[in-house]
Amino acid sequence: MALFGYDYQTRRRREALALFLIRASAVLVLAILGGILAFIFYNGFSAITWDFLTQFPRDGMRAGGIFPALLGTLLLAVGSLVIALPLGFGAAIYLAEYARPGALLTAIRLGISNLAGVPSVVFGLFGLAVFVGVLGFGRSLLSGSLTLALLVLPTVISSAEESLRQTPQSFREAAIGLGANRWQAIRQVVLPAALPNMLTGAILALGRAAGETAPIMFTAAAAYTLALPDSVFSEVMALSTHIYNMATSGTHIEEARHLQYGSVMVLMALVLGLSLIAIIIRARLRRGRQW
Amino acid sequence: MSGPAKTTDNMDAKAEPRLLQPRLAPSEQSAKFIFMICAALALGFMALIMVFLFKAGMGLFLANYEGPGVSLTDFFFNTAWYPTYDPPDFGIGALIVASLAVTALSSIIAAPLGLGLAVYLSQVAGERVREIVKPAVELLAAIPSVVLGFVGMVLIAPFMQSVLDVPTGLNLLNAGLLLALMATPTVASMGEDALSAVPKELRDASYALGATRWETIWKVTMPAAVSGLTTAIILGLGRALGETMVVLMVAGGSAQIPTSVFDSIRPLTSTLAAEMAETPIGSHHYYALFAIGVILFLMTLCFNLLAFFISRRWRSMGAR
Numbered sequence: 131m132a133l134f135g136y137d138y139q140t141r142r143r144r145e146a147l148a149l150f151l152i153r154a155s156a157v158l159v160l161a162i163l164g165g166i167l168a169f170i171f172y173n174g175f176s177a178i179t180w181d182f183l184t185q186f187p188r189d190g191m192r193a194g195g196i197f198p199a200l201l202g203t204l205l206l207a208v209g210s211l212v213i214a215l216p217l218g219f220g221a222a223i224y225l226a227e228y229a230r231p232g233a234l235l236t237a238i239r240l241g242i243s244n245l246a247g248v249p250s251v252v253f254g255l256f257g258l259a260v261f262v263g264v265l266g267f268g269r270s271l272l273s274g275s276l277t278l279a280l281l282v283l284p285t286v287i288s289s290a291e292e293s294l295r296q297t298p299q300s301f302r303e304a305a306i307g308l309g310a311n312r313w314q315a316i317r318q319v320v321l322p323a324a325l326p327n328m329l330t331g332a333i334l335a336l337g338r339a340a341g342e343t344a345p346i347m348f349t350a351a352a353a354y355t356l357a358l359p360d361s362v363f364s365e366v367m368a369l370s371t372h373i374y375n376m377a378t379s380g381t382h383i384e385e386a387r388h389l390q391y392g393s394v395m396v397l398m399a400l401v402l403g404l405s406l407i408a409i410i411i412r413a414r415l416r417r418g419r420q421w
Numbered sequence: 422m423s424g425p426a427k428t429t430d431n432m433d434a435k436a437e438p439r440l441l442q443p444r445l446a447p448s449e450q451s452a453k454f455i456f457m458i459c460a461a462l463a464l465g466f467m468a469l470i471m472v473f474l475f476k477a478g479m480g481l482f483l484a485n486y487e488g489p490g491v492s493l494t495d496f497f498f499n500t501a502w503y504p505t506y507d508p509p510d511f512g513i514g515a516l517i518v519a520s521l522a523v524t525a526l527s528s529i530i531a532a533p534l535g536l537g538l539a540v541y542l543s544q545v546a547g548e549r550v551r552e553i554v555k556p557a558v559e560l561l562a563a564i565p566s567v568v569l570g571f572v573g574m575v576l577i578a579p580f581m582q583s584v585l586d587v588p589t590g591l592n593l594l595n596a597g598l599l600l601a602l603m604a605t606p607t608v609a610s611m612g613e614d615a616l617s618a619v620p621k622e623l624r625d626a627s628y629a630l631g632a633t634r635w636e637t638i639w640k641v642t643m644p645a646a647v648s649g650l651t652t653a654i655i656l657g658l659g660r661a662l663g664e665t666m667v668v669l670m671v672a673g674g675s676a677q678i679p680t681s682v683f684d685s686i687r688p689l690t691s692t693l694a695a696e697m698a699e700t701p702i703g704s705h706h707y708y709a710l711f712a713i714g715v716i717l718f719l720m721t722l723c724f725n726l727l728a729f730f731i732s733r734r735w736r737s738m739g740a741r
Contacts, residue, residue: 141633141636144633145633148638148639151537153545154537155534156537156541156546159534159558159605159609162602163560163561166564166572169572169576216459217463219459220455220456220460221460221463223459224460227456228456229460234461239729240729241463241466241468242463242467243725244721244729245470247722248470249664249665249690249717249721251665251694251717252470252663252693252718254694255697255711255714256469256473256474258697259474259477260469260473263702287463312452313453316452334563340565341564341567343565343566343567343665343666344665344669344694347697348698371567373568373571374567374670377571378574390575394568394571397565405559405560406556406560409556
């Protein structure tokens with residue numbers, strides 16, 4: 131067995147050990163995920179009541195609910211998608227349908243991949259300087275949504291581009307063969323075929339935006355608001371920053387633990403729920419695909 | 422698919438044979454133009470972020486109402502970060518070391534774990550198990566960082582304090598463990614893509630020579646995918662380096678050069694997040710935080726450019 135350098139016994143032992151370690155890494159990751167979920171849902175479940183979801187915080191966050199934070203998170207996440215989706219889908223259509231290899235395409239791809247790697251706190255810094263400062267939107271729903279939109283834009287673009295590329299070339303050829311021009315082929319054939327997948331990517335982006343903390347800390351989020359937001363220029367509370375504030379500042383951190391667990395559980399349910407929905411839809415689409 | 426769109430209103434298409442026309446119709450031109458603008462905007466935002474960060478970051482090195490600007494050597498090599506003292510110290514040496522230390526620690530865990538998971542998903546797991554493990558990895562990636570930070574505070578820190586008998590559970594090790602957890606899914610899913618792209622013929626040839634499964638993975642599949650695997654690890658590192666909430670909540674926050682994994686540290690990202698809200702606009706402290714933002718931006722830019730070019734090379738090799 132000179133070919134492999136070891137005798138048969140040693141090779142078999144190595145094989146067994148290596149495959150054991152590989153399987154162990156999968157089990158370990160599953161166990162950690164399960165452990166975190168169990169820990170949070172076990173501790174958070176008792177805090178979840180109708181009042182918790184529909185009331186304002188009271189007594190310096192020691193009692194009451196999370197309604198304004200929950201609403202703020204939803205508004206910020208939806209607001210960011212309203213901005214990022216048209217832009218991201220447009221960019222994806224260009225990249226998948228029109229772009230030809232060249233310097234411009236390389237530059238755009240570099241820009242998008244780098245945008246995806248910029249730390250989220252740096253987006254927050256940029257949002258603070260530009261949206262809050264230069265453009266004068268102040269700390270507001272609008273500033274926060276714009277900042278989050280920049281953050282999720284690369285994700286939206288690449289998942290939408292992927293979906294468009296999965297649509298077979300024959301669809302386009304058939305449409306053009308019937309006399310459609312390129313834009314008509316895209317609008318009436320390619321987009322309807324790719325849209326379910328593109329929207330799945332959008333759901334994932336929604337979840338990502340809902341879970342972010344650092345970008346909205348200085349651009350949108352208030353520690354506490356007396357009223358619900360009444361315009362896009364209102365400050366809002368957000369679940370993620372609410373959790374951070376409750377867990378790190380204030381004088382009654384221990385006393386408010388059950389509220390913290392409850393808030394964490396609601397945020398997890400929201401974010402992982404969205405991800406799960408997207409994952410399930412995607413799997414179904416893949417199975418039901420006709421091409 | 423829900424069936425092709427019904428095209429009855431398509432009156433302008435019937436007039437002449439479009440395919441014979443060398444030039445795009447006017448509606449074509451504008452559609453293409455609009456989409457190009459969208460794509461170019463992504464690039465524009467990138468440039469805009471760079472310009473604004475640099476412009477504000479420069480303020481630290483210029484004199485203002487507080488006094489003369491800070492020198493570049495002081496900024497990089499001074500390890501004292503006391504931005505609110507009089508006179509203040511704006512040395513980010515300790516912060517950079519802290520960021521690198523926690524990133525390195527997390528990669529020691531995340532690289533093997535992520536690669537193991539990638540090999541498992543692409544080479545070992547059966548189809549049914551794969552369909553459970555892969556979504557689980559995606560869910561792990563989707564857990565908000567503030568939640569992981571919370572878990573680190575209420576679960577890992579007290580545990581560490583009582584079991585390991587260290588002064589504080591909020592330290593380098595705690596942050597490193599949680600960052601590893603965040604980087605692992607990145608390494609795993611990108612690594613899986615790279616391994617899956619290795620042609621089956623290579624593996625078959627290896628088996629035909631009598632190699633075992635592990636020998637095939639280790640000596641054929643992984644070397645063939647090495648640039649993709651490298652890219653995966655680099656992007657995982659980038660994620661750990663830029664992560665904010667976890668280090669803000671569990672790294673402890675003392676601006677010192679760590680001498681052990683149980684030291685409290687203050688990485689670049691958590692400094693930004695902790696201090697930005699209370700800093701007067703236009704002060705040196707404010708500009709110093711933007712300068713830190715520039716450093717972070719450049720560090721992650723290097724990571725991403727490296728990953729981009731490695732994966733490009735790999736793609737062109739695969740197309741051979």
